[in-house]
Amino acid sequence: MIERWDEADDARRIRSRPRTIGEYFAAEQPLLAPLPDEPFETGRLFTLRVDRYSQISVRTNRYSVPVRLIGRTVRAMLHASELVVYDGRE
Template identity: 80%
Template sequence: MFQPRADRYSQITVRMNRYSVPVRLIGRQVRVVLHASYLVVYDGRAEVARHPRLATRGETLLELDHYLEALIRKPGALPGATALEQARAAGKFTPVHDAWWSAVRQAHGDAAGTRALIEVLLLHRSMAHDHIVAGIHAALSAGALTAEAVAIEARKASQTEPVPDAPRPAPTPVTSLILRRLANLPPDTRPIPSVAAYDQLLRHRPAAPPAQ
């Protein structure tokens, strides 16, 4: 076990290699547990980072997610960031991310567009990567250049994606207390209500706006 301190670059050194930790831990001492192929970083008892172990000494492994809180304050640092290049190489930052980022910067400017991208990247903390990528693609196709639009489309993707080999529950009879009570009520002899007035309202409602 190792107990390195996170430096001002939000990195720790373990056996001559450097690994990133969340920026909130700058200046703090953390605990590192080494395993055969990976290492886990703890702040107290909470796991705060997990990295593959680097085989060659003198290398650096950075996780883009660890820097998002700092980058949203200084968005100009993102384009040339080593963490971004490593995320691209690992397939975490996809061409779809890049296409949406380019479009939103063109629409809203570099700083505002990059902050919007970082808000999208923060969604990865609570949603599956594939759903976020699908959400970005759908939002880009619709010209919806906001993080909120990406989140909505990502949720749609998560709800419509089929679950492979999901067992279907066997049908069960509905035997609720409400249905048993309704079965004992006397028959309703009132005439069926008319909806003619509502039909007239529907015929006169304004035309829907064209789809975006």
């Protein structure tokens, strides 16, 4: 299904531009650098203090964390799924 969407998008024109998206990409593709060999982090790292209610605030959301962390500083990685990980655990 995604491949069909990509094909349809390749044939699409943006407003009154003379070429399609696929044609523009074909011209740009040889200029693109290869992807890096090593993985890279796409999430955003936050350093947060655990409040007295055993919660942290990441942007507009509050998450419960273990009570033993009250008053401590923790690091939370925010990804598109908004999963909070501490010490390698969710």
